[in-house]
Amino acid sequence: MQITTTHADGAVPSAANSETPRTAIATSPSWLNRFFQLQAHGTTVRTELIAGLTTFLTMAYIIFVNPSILGDAGMPKGAVFVATCLIAALGTAIMGLYANYPIAMAPGMGLNAYFAYVVVLGMGYTWQVALGAVFISGCLFLATTLFGLRKTIIRGIPQSLRIGITVGIGMFLAIIALKSAGIVGPSKATYVTLGDLHQPSVVLAIIGFFAVVVLDRLKVRGALLAGILLVTVLSFFFAGNQFSGIFSAPPSIEPTFLQLDLKGALAAGVFNVILVFFLVELFDATGTLMAVAKRAGLLSEAGMGRMNKALLADSGAIFAGSLLGTSSTTAYLESASGVQAGGRTGLTAVTVAVLFLACLFISPLAGAVPAYATAPALFFVACLMLRELTELNWDETTEVIPATVTALAMPLTYSIANGLAFGFITYAVLKLFTGRWREAHPMVWIIGGIFLFKFIYVAH
Structure with missing residues (x-):
């Protein structure tokens, strides 16, 4: 799940309570007003454009981070950069034009790390096979949305496990960030140990982390x-990095476009990979959509039709991204910063989409960003994801233990899949042997059984 960098503690007024002057609304171009229903939502073109710029600034880091992470998996960084910009623009534009929601989309943090460091580097699959797994999970995601199963699955997963998944992904991102920064390194005796803090890259990463935290606390967009x-x-001044300019024509997307390996992804060993992609996409995207829509005052009964369109929009973006050559695309919680700035309609999202397209022409700058420059952002996101632990009921061990097992297993086994598996199995076992099996939704038994079968099968 993505974390907004602009913390809006105050409630955001709904469109009905907006204080936008009627004269300002009247100046909006009539076709924009009709298409995006600006007046009905108490907003103006100027407000929506500012909201779109705000959202873009809070999530533009993904155009640097995503190529860096997927590049570690052997994917061509230039092509991934283009794919990232294109799918962010495409997915966000569809969200704005089709669902009329002020929500932006881009390749998801956590899922890209799982793609690169677990599926490719850890399990040994090619990135083409991993893209195939993303495509299949996207098709499943779209099917569950079309047939109304998405809400059923979401309701069937205990809140404690959802929290454990979010926290676990945060801890997994923290390990990756610290490793990329050089702050931690391998050790035969203790598995991990402190890195060389005298290296310029390590010092710069530490400076970058403190800068991010201070700027965020000061409400800097x-x-x-x-x-x-x-x-x-x-x-460029202290670590020997080479500057190659800022602007140029976009790199070719050909190295990643339609390079997914569906045949390899359909192999039996990739089933658990597809399941992890599907489950994390399910929780991440749905939770983000609901949270941002609620903050914008768009979750009334009359607005549920738009929510269904939004669910379809984010489902379609996943397999579209796999065709272009990037990991799973999801709705971004950073969209809440644009809502806080007054965004209420799809014009906010369309603004973000146009800005992502404009980023296609800064590929030299994106290619010059080293891993230790993106590490502070990753670590900051990881820290914020841990706050979900406060939502747990610590007096109920049959809920807390599965959640913490999920969270701890992800970084310690270096696998989101293992964390999910241990969490679901632990939840089912504890509910069964404490006589509280009726509290577990059938979906828990189904998913837990699938993971248990996978462990038994692999053991043999």
Whole structure:
């Protein structure tokens, strides 16, 4: 799940309570007003454009981070950069034009790390096979949305396990970030140990992290992006990085376009990979859509038709992204910053989409961003994801233990899949042997049984 870098503690007024002057609304171009229903939502073109810029600044870091992470899996960074910009623009535009929601989309953090560091580097699959797994999970995701199964599955997963998954992915991102920064390194005696803090890259990563936290606390829009750019600039002076310019024609997307390997992804060994992609996409995207829509005052009964369109929009973006050549696309919680700035309609999303398209022409700058420059942003996101632990009922061990097992197993086994598996199995076992099996939704037994079968099968 993505974490917004602009913390809006105050409630956001709904469209009905907006204080936008009627004269300002009247100045909006009539066709924009009709298409996006600006007046009905108490907003203006200017407000929507500002909201779109705000959202973009809080999530633009993904154009630097995603190529860096997927590049570690052997994918061509230039092509991934183009795919990232294109799918962010396409998915967000569909969200705005079809669902009329002020929600932006882009390749998801956590899922890209699972794609690169677990599926490809850890399990040994090619990135083409991993893209095939993303495509299949996207098709399943779309099917569950079309047939109304998405809500049923979501309701069947205990809240404690959802929290455990979010926290576990956060801890997994933390390990990756610290490793990329050089702050932790391998050790034969203790598995991990402190890295060399005298290296310029390590010092710059630490400076970048503190910069991100301070800027975020001061409510600076785009704190993550600012931190990445700061470390990148300093790297040219203190870490031997080479500057190749800022603007150029976009790189070719051909190295990743339609390169997915469906035949390899349909092999039996990739089933659990597809399941993990599907489940994380399910929780991440649905939770984000509901949270941002609620904050914008768009979850009334009259607005549920738009929510269904939004669910379809984010489902379709997943397999579209796999065709272009990137990991799973999801709705971004950073969209809440645009809502806080007054965004209420799809014009906010369309603004974000146009800005992502404009980013296609800054590929030299994206290619110059080192891994230790994106590490502070990753670590900051990881820290914020741990706050979900406060939502657990610590007096109920049959809920807390499965959640913590899920969270701890992900970083310690270096696998989101293992964390999910241990969490579901632990939840089912504890509910069964404490006589509380009726509290577990049938979906828990189904998913837990699938994971248990997988472990038994692999053991033999």
